[in-house]
Amino acid sequence: MKKMMLLLAGLLTSAAVWAQEPVQKTFWDDPVNHPSAPLYAVLTFVLIGVVLVLLVAIVLLRAFNVLVEQAEKDKAKALGVPYVPRPSFWSSLKQKLNNSVPIEHEQDIDMGHSFDGIRELDNHLPPWWKWLFIGTIGWAAIYVVVFHFSATLPLSIEEYQNEVAAAELAKQRLLASQPEAVIDVEKLEYNADAAILKKGQQIFEGNCVACHRKDGGGNTIGPNLTDTYWLHGNGIKNIYTTVNGGFVEKGMPAWGKALSPTEVRDVTFFVFSLQGTNPPNAKAPQGELVEPVAPQTDSVAVRASL
Ligand code: HEC
Known part of the structure; x- marks a missing residue:
């Protein structure tokens, strides 16, 4: 019963939420401060009261039954007839629900089919069913x-x-x-800001090293990002566009889907700052030689401090 009430309360609140604004808080987000909380509290108390009254009624009824039973026993004794107890509430309920044929009348519904001693009875469907x-x-x-x-x-x-x-x-x-800051690629200008390069480095290490190596030197999957040969062009604008849009069919994911514009910018700046770092065992050049658009020399100092 209580469960039913909870279910009903939940149903009411969810229906109300559905009918009104979609993002309104439901009852269960904050039950204490919900406007209907007093109503539900009163209902809960009423429910508890009803359950208690019912319990008391059951106990009283049982006590009364004991008295009635005793009176019937005395009466039977006085009349000199054997005392037959009345069927209990449960057994009569069970009989009502199942309406089964008593075992002593089974031969009345025997269909005459017997197989290995198992007889078929013409039972009707029980009422509960x-x-x-x-x-x-x-x-x-x-x-x-x-x-x-x-x-x-x-x-x-x-x-x-x-x-x-x-x-x-x-x-x-x-x-x-x-x-979120809107990044206008056309106006994007590189600057060796330590905070940006630091963020960019973190993003690079979190997302790019599997294919471009930790130092950007490249591996069997991704190209070397530190040399002057570029598949998709050098310069902040080109690198930003490559990182943002990716070349999915070539195996370079479109990071604009996973990273925010600011994060794409940060990692772009970091990639740009890698130019000319000449890491050992870097991958052979791929693409075209592009006039070095090397970052300002100050980025070398900033990179060294990361
Ligand atoms: C699943 C592997 C993979 C991951 C991860 C990856 N890349 Fe790439 N990346 C590639 C491949 C492959 C290419 C070459 C695409 C081509 O051949 O056109 C590439 C190309 C590039 C290029 C262009 C290089 C050029 O020569 O023009 C840049 C810049 C780049 N990646 C940056 C990044 C950054 C920044 C990240 C992390 C946010 C990243 N990549 C993560 C595989 C990857």
Whole structure:
């Protein structure tokens, strides 16, 4: 019963949320401060009260039954007839639910088929089963009206779409609250800012070393990023575009999908600062020789301090 109440409460709140704004908090996000909390508290107390009253009633009823039973025993004794106890509530309920043929009347429904001593009886379906069956039909009718005709509650697909919409809205709000710097590649200018290069190095080490090696010297997968030969052009603009858009069919992922524009810029600056570092055992040049657009000499000093 209590579980049912909780379920009902959950249903009510989720239905309310569905009907109103998608990202409104549900009851369970903050039950104590929810506007309906007092109502639910009162309902819970009423429920506990009802359960207690029921318990007391059951105990009283049992005591009363003991008295009645004693009176019947005395009466039987006075009349000199054997005392036959009345069937208990449970056994009569069981009989009502199963409506089974008593064992002594089984021959009445024997169908005359016997196999290895197992006899076939012409039993009807037990009432509990029939009521369950009728119940499911009733439930289906309610379900169809609630979900398909009246649209009182959302279908699973709508629930999913609402959640996606709510998440999208939450995402947009979050993004709006922390605006991401928009990077204009055309105006992007390299500068050997220690903080940017440090961030860039971290991003490089976290994402790029598997294919370009820790020092950018390249390996069997990715090209050398420290030389003056470039497949997709040198210079901040080209490198930013390569990192951001990738060359997926050639095995270079599009990092703009995984990193924020600022992170792409930071790692681009770091890659740019690698030029001319001549790491040992670097991969042979690939692409075209591009006029060295070497970063300002100060980046060497900054790099040394990272
Ligand atoms: C899964 C392997 C892989 C990872 C990880 C990877 N790259 Fe690449 N990268 C490549 C391949 C392969 C190429 C060559 C693409 C081609 O042949 O066109 C490439 C090319 C490049 C180029 C162009 C080089 C040139 O000669 O023009 C740059 C710049 C670059 N990667 C930077 C990065 C950065 C920065 C990261 C990390 C954020 C990264 N890569 C992560 C595989 C990878």
